[in-house]
Amino acid sequence: MSVLLPKGTLNAMTAKIEQLEFQAETRQLLDLMIHSVYSNKDTFLRELISNSSDALDKLRLEAYRDKDLDADTSDLHIEIDADTQARTLTVRDNGIGMSRDEVVDLIGTLAKSGTGELRRTLAEAKDAVASEELIGQFGIGFYATFMVADKVTLTTRRAGESTGTRWESAGDGTYTIETLDDAPQGTAVTLHLKPEDADDHLFDYTSEWKIKEIVTKYSDFISWPIRMEIDRPGQPGDDEPVEIVRETVTLNSMKALWTRPRDEVSDEEYREFYRHIAHAWDDPLEIIPFKAEGTFEYQALLFLPSTAPYDLFMRDGKTGISLYVRRVFIMDDCNDLIAPYLRFVKGVVDAQDLSLNVSREILQQDRQIRAIRRRLTKKVLTTIKDLMSSDADKYRTLWTQFGQAIKEGLVADADNRETILSL
Numbered sequence: 001m002s003v004l005l006p007k008g009t010l011n012a013m014t015a016k017i018e019q020l021e022f023q024a025e026t027r028q029l030l031d032l033m034i035h036s037v038y039s040n041k042d043t044f045l046r047e048l049i050s051n052s053s054d055a056l057d058k059l060r061l062e063a064y065r066d067k068d069l070d071a072d073t074s075d076l077h078i079e080i081d082a083d084t085q086a087r088t089l090t091v092r093d094n095g096i097g098m099s100r101d102e103v104v105d106l107i108g109t110l111a112k113s114g115t116g117e118l119r120r121t122l123a124e125a126k127d128a129v130a131s132e133e134l135i136g137q138f139g140i141g142f143y144a145t146f147m148v149a150d151k152v153t154l155t156t157r158r159a160g161e162s163t164g165t166r167w168e169s170a171g172d173g174t175y176t177i178e179t180l181d182d183a184p185q186g187t188a189v190t191l192h193l194k195p196e197d198a199d200d201h202l203f204d205y206t207s208e209w210k211i212k213e214i215v216t217k218y219s220d221f222i223s224w225p226i227r228m229e230i231d232r233p234g235q236p237g238d239d240e241p242v243e244i245v246r247e248t249v250t251l252n253s254m255k256a257l258w259t260r261p262r263d264e265v266s267d268e269e270y271r272e273f274y275r276h277i278a279h280a281w282d283d284p285l286e287i288i289p290f291k292a293e294g295t296f297e298y299q300a301l302l303f304l305p306s307t308a309p310y311d312l313f314m315r316d317g318k319t320g321i322s323l324y325v326r327r328v329f330i331m332d333d334c335n336d337l338i339a340p341y342l343r344f345v346k347g348v349v350d351a352q353d354l355s356l357n358v359s360r361e362i363l364q365q366d367r368q369i370r371a372i373r374r375r376l377t378k379k380v381l382t383t384i385k386d387l388m389s390s391d392a393d394k395y396r397t398l399w400t401q402f403g404q405a406i407k408e409g410l411v412a413d414a415d416n417r418e419t420i421l422s423l
Contacts, residue, residue, distance in 0.1 A: 046218035055095025071159035092188035149191035258301035278346040302347035320346035341408035
């Protein structure tokens with residue numbers, strides 16, 4: 001990956017360094033953010049990659065709108081650079097970037113409005129769970145970096161502008177900001193990682209395997225390439241040690257099958273995807289693509305399995321639908337998205353926008369979620385009903401494996417009782 005700044009940049013500052021303070025309420029929210037909200041440290045990297053993906057989307061749109069925009073759009077991508085010696089991790093994109101004012105406005109302030117009211121509500125919350133639900137009114141995922149870093153440095157230049165901005169904070173209530181004569185287009189965030197995580201391989205965020213694990217889990221389907229330079233052994237010479245070769249690899253597959261027309265995806269691709277998201281070895285009995293457009297847009301790719309999972313009737317059995325927002329993984333086993341008696345259905349739902357808590361780990365119960373649940377439940381029931389007339393063998397297999405679970409809907413789902421009875 002490219003270094004954070006080109007050589008000589010730090011010697012070409014056009015403005016003195018300013019030290020500013022976070023707003024008092026912002027400092028309190030930052031402390032809460034670091035110590036209370038996120039339950040999984042790994043989410044910081046998902047948030048940074050998601051921010052970079054958004055920045056690349058915005059640049060593509062801005063370049064389309066403004067044909068005279070002075071911006072390089074020839075190779076839009078995200079880069080990750082891990083320095084094991086310096087204990088730093090950098091995530092960089094060549095997207096839209098930010099101006100100095102935007103940095104102060106967006107990064108220096110956690111919330112645009114309602115911060116005081118939110119803080120008072122948090123103070124009245126009885127427990128940590130209630131606090132998590134309340135704080136979920138706005139997204140501040142950038143600050144998840146302070147869970148793993150003692151200091152965070154952000155360098156950015158907005159596309160079309162000639163000067164850049166450098167922001168830095170240790171999460172202690174203050175931050176510094178300065179103007180740079182030159183900086184690469186886009187945004188780079190460098191984390192100076194906490195020393196206590198260095199000896200724990202589960203939280204060593206300079207480790208190649210750890211970075212790959214997080215990207216594969218959370219960001220595999222993001223449409224922009226996520227690249228990283230890694231060391232690989234080269235060809236050994238005669239009586240010479242094996243040379244280590246530095247090469248750039250793309251960490252994510254970028255293959256979001258649910259965004260492609262069905263006639264452009266092979267059966268084998270569907271089978272592989274089903275086995276990947278369902279953690280199963282059987283073949284899907286039926287494939288159910290779904291797309292909702294209008295004021296609230298989302299896509300779904302669902303599968304009816306051919307074999308019942310072992311935990312279908314266990315109290316702690318898992319549902320099989322994963323939630324994505326704009327291709328970013330949010331959570332698996334999302335039981336809010338399908339009726340409980342259809343818990344055997346596997347697949348993904350990818351929404352353009354949802355009300356999520358700050359860590360993107362807990363869904364807020366709102367009309368959008370209820371609407372998705374209603375439509376997906378009805379779609380699955382309709383598909384099963386169609387199998388009765390179109391493919392008796394498939395229907396017999398499905399009913400043998402899952403009929404007992406479907407019957408639960410006679411009691412639990414009054415709206416679809418007639419359809420369930422017809423099955």
